[in-house]
Amino acid sequence: MLFRRKKERLKRLMPEKEQKDPGRGVFTRRALLLMAAQTAALGTLGRRLYDLQISNGDHFAKLADRNRTSKRLLAPPRGLIVDRFGVVVAANRTNWRALLLPEETTDVQNTIERFSAIVPLDERDRSRLGREIRHKRKFVPVMLREFLSWDEMARIELNAPALPGVLIDVGTTRSYPFGPLLAHSVGYVAPSNEQDVAKSALLALPGMRIGRAGIEQSQDTLLRGQAGSVEMEVNAVGRVMAELDRQEGTPGDEVALTIDVGLQQTIQNRIGDMAASAVVMDCRNGEVLAMCSTPSFDPSLFDSGVSRAQWAEWTNDQRTPLIDKTVAGVYPPGSTFKPAVAMAALSSGAITPTDRFFCPGHFDMGGARFHCWAKHGHGSVDLHLALKYSCDVYFYEVAHRIGMDPIAGTSHALGLGTELGIELPQQRPGLIPTPEWRQKHKHHWNGGDTVVSGIGQGFVQVTPLQLATYASRIATGRAVGPHLVRALNGDIGGQIDPQHWPELPMDPKYFQAIREGMFAVVNEPHGTAPKARLTIPGVEMAGKTGSAQVRRVSRAMRESGHFNSASLPWEYRPHALFICFAPYDAPRYAVSLVIEHGNAGADVAAPLARDIMTDTLLRDPVNHRTQPGQTVADAG
Amino acid sequence: MDSRKPLRRFRKRLLRAEPSFRILSKLWRVSWLYVLLICGLAGVGYVALYSAGGGSAKPFAGPQAMRFGFGLVLMVTVAMLPPKALVRVAVPLYVVSLALLIVVLRAGHVGKGAERWVMLAGTQVQPSEYAKVALALMLATWFSRVSYARMGNPLWLIPPAVMVLVPVGLVLKEPNLGTAVIIGGIGAAVFFAAGMRLWQIALLAVPVPMLAKIAYEHLHDYQKARITTFLHPESDPLGAGYNIIQSKIALGSGGMWGQGYLHGTQGQLNFLPEKQTDFIFTTIAEEWGYVGGAMVIVLLLVLILGGMMMAIRSRNRFGRLLALGISVNFFLYCLVNLSMVMGAIPVGGVPLPLVSYGGSAMLNVMLGFGLLMSVWVHRNSRFGEEPDEQS
Numbered sequence A: 001m002l003f004r005r006k007k008e009r010l011k012r013l014m015p016e017k018e019q020k021d022p023g024r025g026v027f028t029r030r031a032l033l034l035m036a037a038q039t040a041a042l043g044t045l046g047r048r049l050y051d052l053q054i055s056n057g058d059h060f061a062k063l064a065d066r067n068r069t070s071k072r073l074l075a076p077p078r079g080l081i082v083d084r085f086g087v088v089v090a091a092n093r094t095n096w097r098a099l100l101l102p103e104e105t106t107d108v109q110n111t112i113e114r115f116s117a118i119v120p121l122d123e124r125d126r127s128r129l130g131r132e133i134r135h136k137r138k139f140v141p142v143m144l145r146e147f148l149s150w151d152e153m154a155r156i157e158l159n160a161p162a163l164p165g166v167l168i169d170v171g172t173t174r175s176y177p178f179g180p181l182l183a184h185s186v187g188y189v190a191p192s193n194e195q196d197v198a199k200s201a202l203l204a205l206p207g208m209r210i211g212r213a214g215i216e217q218s219q220d221t222l223l224r225g226q227a228g229s230v231e232m233e234v235n236a237v238g239r240v241m242a243e244l245d246r247q248e249g250t251p252g253d254e255v256a257l258t259i260d261v262g263l264q265q266t267i268q269n270r271i272g273d274m275a276a277s278a279v280v281m282d283c284r285n286g287e288v289l290a291m292c293s294t295p296s297f298d299p300s301l302f303d304s305g306v307s308r309a310q311w312a313e314w315t316n317d318q319r320t321p322l323i324d325k326t327v328a329g330v331y332p333p334g335s336t337f338k339p340a341v342a343m344a345a346l347s348s349g350a351i352t353p354t355d356r357f358f359c360p361g362h363f364d365m366g367g368a369r370f371h372c373w374a375k376h377g378h379g380s381v382d383l384h385l386a387l388k389y390s391c392d393v394y395f396y397e398v399a400h401r402i403g404m405d406p407i408a409g410t411s412h413a414l415g416l417g418t419e420l421g422i423e424l425p426q427q428r429p430g431l432i433p434t435p436e437w438r439q440k441h442k443h444h445w446n447g448g449d450t451v452v453s454g455i456g457q458g459f460v461q462v463t464p465l466q467l468a469t470y471a472s473r474i475a476t477g478r479a480v481g482p483h484l485v486r487a488l489n490g491d492i493g494g495q496i497d498p499q500h501w502p503e504l505p506m507d508p509k510y511f512q513a514i515r516e517g518m519f520a521v522v523n524e525p526h527g528t529a530p531k532a533r534l535t536i537p538g539v540e541m542a543g544k545t546g547s548a549q550v551r552r553v554s555r556a557m558r559e560s561g562h563f564n565s566a567s568l569p570w571e572y573r574p575h576a577l578f579i580c581f582a583p584y585d586a587p588r589y590a591v592s593l594v595i596e597h598g599n600a601g602a603d604v605a606a607p608l609a610r611d612i613m614t615d616t617l618l619r620d621p622v623n624h625r626t627q628p629g630q631t632v633a634d635a636g
Numbered sequence B: 001m002d003s004r005k006p007l008r009r010f011r012k013r014l015l016r017a018e019p020s021f022r023i024l025s026k027l028w029r030v031s032w033l034y035v036l037l038i039c040g041l042a043g044v045g046y047v048a049l050y051s052a053g054g055g056s057a058k059p060f061a062g063p064q065a066m067r068f069g070f071g072l073v074l075m076v077t078v079a080m081l082p083p084k085a086l087v088r089v090a091v092p093l094y095v096v097s098l099a100l101l102i103v104v105l106r107a108g109h110v111g112k113g114a115e116r117w118v119m120l121a122g123t124q125v126q127p128s129e130y131a132k133v134a135l136a137l138m139l140a141t142w143f144s145r146v147s148y149a150r151m152g153n154p155l156w157l158i159p160p161a162v163m164v165l166v167p168v169g170l171v172l173k174e175p176n177l178g179t180a181v182i183i184g185g186i187g188a189a190v191f192f193a194a195g196m197r198l199w200q201i202a203l204l205a206v207p208v209p210m211l212a213k214i215a216y217e218h219l220h221d222y223q224k225a226r227i228t229t230f231l232h233p234e235s236d237p238l239g240a241g242y243n244i245i246q247s248k249i250a251l252g253s254g255g256m257w258g259q260g261y262l263h264g265t266q267g268q269l270n271f272l273p274e275k276q277t278d279f280i281f282t283t284i285a286e287e288w289g290y291v292g293g294a295m296v297i298v299l300l301l302v303l304i305l306g307g308m309m310m311a312i313r314s315r316n317r318f319g320r321l322l323a324l325g326i327s328v329n330f331f332l333y334c335l336v337n338l339s340m341v342m343g344a345i346p347v348g349g350v351p352l353p354l355v356s357y358g359g360s361a362m363l364n365v366m367l368g369f370g371l372l373m374s375v376w377v378h379r380n381s382r383f384g385e386e387p388d389e390q391s
Helices: A002-013 A016-020 A022-055 A057-068 A108-118 A123-135 A150-158 A179-186 A194-199 A214-218 A220-224 A261-271 A308-316 A334-348 A383-389 A392-402 A404-414 A435-440 A447-453 A464-476 A508-523 A555-559 A601-623 B002-017 B021-029 B032-052 B061-079 B083-107 B127-145 B154-173 B177-194 B198-204 B207-217 B221-231 B242-254 B280-313 B317-341 B359-377
Strands: A069-074 A088-100 A142-145 A166-175 A189-191 A209-211 A228-234 A240-247 A255-257 A276-282 A288-294 A357-359 A362-365 A368-371 A379-381 A485-488 A542-548 A575-582 A589-595 B109-111 B114-120 B123-125
Touching (some): A022 B317, A057 B242, A088 A179, A108 A150, A123 A142, A209 A220, A261 A276, A261 A288, A261 A601, A276 A464, A334 A392, A357 A392, A362 A392, A404 A464, A464 A575, A575 A601, B021 B359, B032 B061, B032 B359, B083 B359, B154 B177, B177 B317, B242 B280
Antiparallel strands (some): A088 A142, A189 A209, A228 A240, A276 A288, A362 A368, A575 A589, B109 B114, B114 B123
């Protein structure tokens, strides 16, 4: 049927005469076959077009939009860091850079050569340039040189006609006006690396810096601010065609520190180039007024890249300039640990302040002999005298009686051997050893370990910041916590109120007994630190000396008779320590001072600590705005 | 039918009165509807090139319109030529086309990694475009002398096979895979329609795949890469797969009604490669949607089937085969180009006839349409009678 109709159609297509032509018949049939094939082929393409445009259209439409738009982040300015009086200690310095836009110059290499004749480029610049030019698109500027001086800029501007494609651009870099003075506590920034970028895309922006130490690191997210963004329509090669949307970012927060730069500078000048650390704390509220760790380094070098030679110099220096000694330097506290042992003993009820022990100059336990620093002993001593003379035997005895655990518990409560939560990532906890801790390290704890811990030797390790906190807590009886951030964007939180800090669980009369002992150290005849007595009339200071051996004194050395630690090589000499607070009757400031290998705390550390305390007290009326209705005596 | 009779009578009387009206009479017989459709397709091309030029007649649409105008004149002029004249020029034109293909291999200009262009009289000419038309004419001429009966003897098929294979080889050497396939396709279609016996076709089915394999081994690396990336375009999104992916994205983003004229983001933002030449259809489909794209396909199909119908209606073997060759040429252009932009076959430099920007393709397509129209105009001519018709 169908076939016949087809035949009829063929007849109509061909006049009768041609129907006899077999060639034409074949042609017509085959041409019709071809036409059917052609129709089918184009039909299939139409069907495929339908699939692409309608069935999967949404998918491809999304891809097209992603093609079309490009979102770029705008770098927010980094927040400033200021001291407690608003002096800027970390600023954003404008950084004049020379950029080269490769598409605007006919001969990139030639332009670079001419540029380097005006402003010299070193090998590092050149290899970086070559890399950037190869990898970036022609309309993305590459950086020729940054940190241009006015002089160099003037020369570039003058030669502008000979330098096609060279343009001057302003960016920012971090600058630290006080340089090494605050390097440890403020920290420094450096360009972000791949791991940082993986965490936050914002850090991929050119010119973005990330805090690598100190406050810059701990407050990085606040300082960094929120990135703005700009959405742009781009063409296939990435050139911006139009701006679709722009959102300005928010600049980073301004962080105000508790540090007083003036005081810090004064203390720094007093310390000089000794390897030492000093912490000055407001003992009522835990504000750290000064944190010196010497020697120091220039923090701005980390932004532009530290040279190999400079790095070698830092790392080879015995005095460890890169380490923040105030929070990361751990030292045996020596005799400064004795008030903590005393407090532990009093609180545990093992002794009363009036209990007396006899000091013959040594303490014998299980066949071992522990010497007092005074060869011939102190005779009969109670707590007051034991602190005043810093009698070792008294504390050997006490520690031996109560054991290590109460000492560790009390020390932690007083701020020793524990993380204090200051805003410095580099802080270390130190250590108050316990039998349990020793066990963990597969060693047996013996009685002798407890005895030497009683005078802050052996495994005991604390940081200068902990010592200052410890002095503050003894002075106030409150668990004040040290901190460095005073305000964010000018907003002071509740931390500065002394009531913010909880009272310590120890009996106030024991604190009083210990404070009296520390008062005697400085102010009574035969105390260990008469040199630390303040010269300011009506103001007295309480303190405690410490000399921490870094090497066991052998019997041979001791018996040779003329043992003098000052004759040892520098790195074997004991550390000199001093902790103090003042005014004695209404404590306001606490100071801790550690002089590495300074020999004797009483001779070296105590007078220096007195000077630091004097500086601090003298700055007080000028610079401190005491809040109305609050008197110094509030601190109790 | 009856209404047309007075007109025919009028025309016959006119011709008898004055022979110089012969041209007029021929013009009368030109299928102006078909010409209108051609103009319509060229119009689509103008609109698309205007968009590809970023909403401006420069640099694509304007020159292309001028070429089309010239092409239109060429087409009508060629349409006036009788089959006798066409047969006479077939061999010289074919020889010239081979010569040009050789010239392009010797001194061609490299475009996209292949030598396709040659400078002629100050303009760039792409001889492979012209070779297709010349071949169609040559084959029609050959087969007009070889009747259906004669084709039973395979010896008659050897010379035309050589006529096809020589330009195929030369074009492959350029290398231009797409055009080589089209030339081969034209040859195959003409052989088939001329009455090649089925047993002959079956015999060829054995060696041809072998030849294909050899040909693949002679492909350039970039052509092989196209074949591999065609299978997995996402494996190399910025390299050889880029064209296909971006083209698909553009098509998909068009949807049913398109993004609007001059608002196709893929095309306007230059994500589309060669959007004014090979990928012009993508621009159309992105901006006009599936509706626009489908209408273009329908228009192309109407032109193809119209050409085939003209072939069937021709009363002489030469005209039939010539019209068929031209129509198949046009069809293969469309097929290869559309398949290419839709990612159905590997990419090769084949334009969309009359729409894509480019002078050689435009003029040769118009030359082809001129030949087609000549067949139509002279469809009742008794040229080249096969001997067996008289028996």
